[in-house]
Amino acid sequence: MHLLQHWAVTALVAASCSLSSRDTWDYIVVGSGPGGLAMADRLSEAGHKVLLLEKGPPSSGRWGGTMKPQWLQNTNLTRFDVPGLCNQIWADRNGIACTDYDQLAGCILGGGVAINSALYWKPHPDDWNLSFPAGWKDADMKAAVDKVFTRLPGTTTPSQDGKIYLPQGFNTIGGGLKAAGWAEIDANKENGLRNRTYAKTAYYYIGGERGGPMATYLVTANARKNFAFWTNAGVKRVVRTGGKVTGVEVECGGSSGVVSLTGTGRVILSAGTFGSAKILWRSGIGTKDMLDVVKSSGDGSSMISSDQWINLPVGHNLYDHVGTDLEIAHPNVVGYDFYAAYNRPNQGDMNSYLNGRSGILAQSAPNFGPMFWEIIKGSDGINRHLHWQARVEGSRATSMTVTQYLGTGSVSRGRLTINNQLRTIVSQSPYLNNAQDKAAVVAGVQSLRDALGKVSGITWVRPTSSQTSEAFVNSIPANAGSRNSNHWIGTVKMGADDGRSGGTSVVDLNTKVYGTDNLFVVDASIFPGHVTSNPTAAILSVAEHAAVKILALPAAGAA
Numbered sequence: 001m002h003l004l005q006h007w008a009v010t011a012l013v014a015a016s017c018s019l020s021s022r023d024t025w026d027y028i029v030v031g032s033g034p035g036g037l038a039m040a041d042r043l044s045e046a047g048h049k050v051l052l053l054e055k056g057p058p059s060s061g062r063w064g065g066t067m068k069p070q071w072l073q074n075t076n077l078t079r080f081d082v083p084g085l086c087n088q089i090w091a092d093r094n095g096i097a098c099t100d101y102d103q104l105a106g107c108i109l110g111g112g113v114a115i116n117s118a119l120y121w122k123p124h125p126d127d128w129n130l131s132f133p134a135g136w137k138d139a140d141m142k143a144a145v146d147k148v149f150t151r152l153p154g155t156t157t158p159s160q161d162g163k164i165y166l167p168q169g170f171n172t173i174g175g176g177l178k179a180a181g182w183a184e185i186d187a188n189k190e191n192g193l194r195n196r197t198y199a200k201t202a203y204y205y206i207g208g209e210r211g212g213p214m215a216t217y218l219v220t221a222n223a224r225k226n227f228a229f230w231t232n233a234g235v236k237r238v239v240r241t242g243g244k245v246t247g248v249e250v251e252c253g254g255s256s257g258v259v260s261l262t263g264t265g266r267v268i269l270s271a272g273t274f275g276s277a278k279i280l281w282r283s284g285i286g287t288k289d290m291l292d293v294v295k296s297s298g299d300g301s302s303m304i305s306s307d308q309w310i311n312l313p314v315g316h317n318l319y320d321h322v323g324t325d326l327e328i329a330h331p332n333v334v335g336y337d338f339y340a341a342y343n344r345p346n347q348g349d350m351n352s353y354l355n356g357r358s359g360i361l362a363q364s365a366p367n368f369g370p371m372f373w374e375i376i377k378g379s380d381g382i383n384r385h386l387h388w389q390a391r392v393e394g395s396r397a398t399s400m401t402v403t404q405y406l407g408t409g410s411v412s413r414g415r416l417t418i419n420n421q422l423r424t425i426v427s428q429s430p431y432l433n434n435a436q437d438k439a440a441v442v443a444g445v446q447s448l449r450d451a452l453g454k455v456s457g458i459t460w461v462r463p464t465s466s467q468t469s470e471a472f473v474n475s476i477p478a479n480a481g482s483r484n485s486n487h488w489i490g491t492v493k494m495g496a497d498d499g500r501s502g503g504t505s506v507v508d509l510n511t512k513v514y515g516t517d518n519l520f521v522v523d524a525s526i527f528p529g530h531v532t533s534n535p536t537a538a539i540l541s542v543a544e545h546a547a548v549k550i551l552a553l554p555a556a557g558a559a
């Protein structure tokens with residue numbers, strides 16, 4: 001009990017929101033996912049007065065989080081800090097997951113980087129070159145990517161004793177790929193080599209804990225006097241007159257009020273693919289059909305009048321990696337019950353973790369690889385990138401589930417909408433509604449079956465050996481329930497073609513919302529197309545690059 005109180009006193013807790021404050025801000029950043037955390041750090045580093053607003057509660061113990069099993073009491077750790085407990089999100093997500101979306105997302109300090117599996121590797125040049133606009137190509141992004149990987153290099157050996165625990169699954173699949181001619185690479189060094197290559201799984205963990213953006217960007221931002229952040233502070237909408245934003249309307253502690261910008265201030269929305277779209281709609285920015293829905297909701301009477309609406313295709317261009325799960329079993333594979341570790345950890349494993357941040361609980365449950373890649377050229381000439389992740393989990397004790405993700409080069413898109421309960425809905429599925437996208441997925445499945453075909457002792461659980469790859473892919477519904485990867489992007493597309501005049505883009509090449517003077521969006525929602533890496537590294541890189549562009553813009557309203 002004494003220790004508990006001790007931690008409560010020494011943790012760097014976020015300030016609670018203070019709606020009566022008359023402070024004004026150069027920058028208000030909305031949302032503390034990877035996009036928002038990197039922005040908050042870079043903008044405060046440049047000397048600006050920055051307020052970061054996060055809708056959810058603290059997550060990591062470093063920031064005053066409290067959600068934890070009994071065995072972590074008397075430590076500075078919560079469930080979010082221990083890599084081996086990351087799977088708990090599938091068992092219990094009350095008070096953690098957003099309740100106003102029809103898909104999973106973290107509504108907690110850190111957003112997705114508080115709850116995800118922390119897989120983290122360097123983007124391939126095609127990630128930028130194939131779908132990002134001018135000024136955001138591989139050559140333009142290099143400095144930003146390097147900055148991210150200097151700050152947060154990532155690791156392939158999360159356990160602090162330097163060992164990899166339960167490597168049998170990695171060895172089985174990696175060994176099979178190697179025998180079939182695939183090459184082992186270092187994912188964060190040889191990022192240009194993504195065709196029939198495999199690697200040890202890389203994570204953004206630090207010191208055997210989740211680490212990541214919350215333990216780097218937020219730590220340096222928080223050390224500055226010109227920075228503040230409030231948790232449990234949800235933004236309802238931006239306050240604007242025409243294109244000029246003057247502040248945000250914040251809901252906290254049961255009341256709401258306006259937090260204002262300085263005369264030359266700016267708002268950065270980093271509320272994620274669902275959250276940033278939702279704030280735009282509630283601020284009168286979107287297509288008329290969606291704004292009419294918001295008008296008919298509880299927001300209606302206080303919504304900005306329709307003569308001020310800005311017509312932009314918010315919610316279009318929705319995408320997510322298409323997930324296709326295969327399952328194999330092999331007698332060598334050894335799994336681990338990470339769910340049991342939450343309440344009843346093995347005592348030896350618990351002690352190794354608590355005393356030295358070592359052992360199986362320092363590894364991402366149950367994602368210890370390998371990860372691997374292949375590039376499939378479509379008959380339409382587009383190179384489509386597939387990445388695969390293997391986890392030691394499945395229907396049998398010796399199973400591994402191997403998930404294929406279709407990212408870079410994919411052309412399928414869906415649509416996000418909002419209903420009059422102000423809930424965001426994936427109303428048009430973004431998966432495989434293009435024949436060449438599907439052909440790439442089928443070819444990738446076949447390629448893996450061929451590659452692992454010579455591994456002795458392997459059993460194919462799905463697809464079964466009698467099923468064709470095409471029949472297998474067709475048997476899985478192309479909807480979010482069966483295919484989602486929780487890697488959503490695209491609803492606030494960045495591009496040079498202004499959506500107000502028939503274009504497809506919502507933000508310009510400086511990430512500024514078309515038709516506004518000082519409203520920006522920096523998170524996964526602005527991605528025009530997907531990347532081959534897991535999203536975190538790419539989002540941090542986009543934020544680093546956006547910060548340079550935004551800081552260089554002359555202030556609107558300045559003399």
Ligand SMILES: Cc1cc2nc3c(=O)[nH]c(=O)nc-3n(C[C@H](O)[C@H](O)[C@H](O)COP(=O)(O)OP(=O)(O)OC[C@H]3O[C@@H](n4cnc5c(N)ncnc54)[C@H](O)[C@@H]3O)c2cc1C
Binds near residue numbers: 236
């Ligand atoms: C279960 C799961 C596993 C994943 N695994 C991986 C992985 O291993 N590796 C990887 O790289 N990626 C992974 N991802 C994806 C990755 O986490 C996301 O792509 C990434 O977090 C998106 O970053 P973002 O900054 O766009 O938004 P988010 O991380 O979604 O952050 C948005 C933040 O804004 C806040 N917010 C929303 N609305 C408001 C509002 N109105 N006012 C104030 N704050 C608001 C939210 O609470 C949240 O904190 C996973 C995601 C999930 C859900």
Ligand SMILES: *[C@@H]1O[C@H](CO)[C@@H](O)[C@H](O)[C@H]1NC(C)=O
Binds near residue numbers: 061081207209
């Ligand atoms: C917990 O404390 C250890 C030792 O001081 C420190 O290295 C680590 O970063 C802390 N972790 C969190 C989540 O606060």
Ligand SMILES: *[C@@H]1O[C@H](CO)[C@@H](O)[C@H](O)[C@H]1NC(C)=O
Binds near residue numbers: 129137139
């Ligand atoms: C990326 O595209 C540019 C042209 O836009 C090209 O010059 C460059 O070689 C490409 N880079 C890679 C690594 O493919």
Ligand SMILES: *[C@@H]1O[C@H](CO)[C@@H](O)[C@H](O)[C@H]1NC(C)=O
Binds near residue numbers: 196
């Ligand atoms: C990927 O590798 C395969 C097999 O070696 C090869 O046929 C194909 O051309 C390569 N694709 C690209 C885009 O390099």
